Amino acid sequence: MILTASSSTKDLLTLPLHHVPQTLLFAPIKPEQRKKMPILIIHDDNHLPHSIYAIPEQENLKYAFHVLGEGKPETYSLAPKIVDQYFNIQSKVELTSSCFYTTTPDKAPIIGPVKAFGNRVIIGAGFQGNGFKMSLGVGDLLASFALEEKIQEDYSRFSPDRFSKELSLAK
Ligand SMILES: Cc1cc2nc3c(=O)[nH]c(=O)nc-3n(C[C@H](O)[C@H](O)[C@H](O)COP(=O)(O)OP(=O)(O)OC[C@H]3O[C@@H](n4cnc5c(N)ncnc54)[C@H](O)[C@@H]3O)c2cc1C
Structure with missing residues (x-):
């Protein structure tokens, strides 16, 4: 079996x-921005509590912190600022959704x-x-x-x- x-x-x-909750954030992007935007993974231990990944979708940039174990408290207060600081797309988060990682x-x-x-x-x-x-x-x-x-x-x-x-x- x-x-x-x-x-x-x-x-x-x-x-x-164990379930570890994950929050996905969606910020609208324009078609010309989408064309120029790669799929990103950002590791910045000095400034970020967890690494970030970002995927340009049809109408939104989808991004999330890759949270394993305990999520650090500052994570989601930081999340909206990420758009300006790392992606430079003059947009803001308009939609969120959530799911779980299953960890050991x-x-x-x-x-x-x-x-x-x-x-x-x-x-x-x-x-x-x-x-x-x-x-x-x-x-x-x-x-x-x-x-x-x-x-x-x-x-x-x-x-x-x-x-x-x-x-x-x-x-
Ligand atoms: C936001 C997010 C982004 C992710 N991005 C990536 C990515 O970019 N790349 C990547 O590689 N992975 C990614 N993952 C991880 C990936 O989704 C999971 O690792 C993967 O789906 C796990 O596969 P699984 O088959 O173990 O579990 P699941 O995909 O959860 O499948 C388990 C299945 O078992 C079924 N089931 C549950 N209980 C029962 C039961 N009692 N009887 C019968 N059936 C049952 C469920 O219905 C489900 O179909 C991401 C996950 C999340 C949450």
Whole structure:
């Protein structure tokens, strides 16, 4: 059985999968601005509480802080100012939306079979903000675990067994 129900996986097996809320901000941009704007990732440890990513969409610049673990309190009071300070597009946030990252205590995903269940239960969860880009490889790897194929690389750092103390059937 392969379980890939994100944080709901812990409804079946007690695993330390946590929700970390994320807020997305949308500021309108003009077509000529959009054409010139790349997809950005900004790391500025001296001035920003978390790194930022920004993606120009059809009518808006979408951006967000990449918050793992505890969000720092100043994060969202800073968010509107980011448009002026980093993007220089003379716009302001008109829309926000929210979603969750699913994280683990060591910030690495949980991928692999569970020894306590005779390696018959295989988990793929806890991908934080990186699940899309890894989905083809992770899907392939989960299938290989299920088919008990020989896997060359060492994926033990992602094993669910690293949480074996916490691991049991959820009540
Ligand atoms: C704002 C935001 C931006 C992101 N940007 C990126 C990005 O640019 N690049 C990137 O790589 N990743 C990005 N991610 C992360 C990416 O979305 C996740 O890592 C990825 O979706 C996780 O995949 P998943 O299959 O583990 O979980 P999910 O995509 O959440 O899928 C879990 C599925 O399980 C189903 N499910 C849950 N409970 C049950 C149940 N009890 N029974 C049956 N089905 C159930 C759900 O309906 C859902 O379909 C972003 C995430 C957020 C929130």
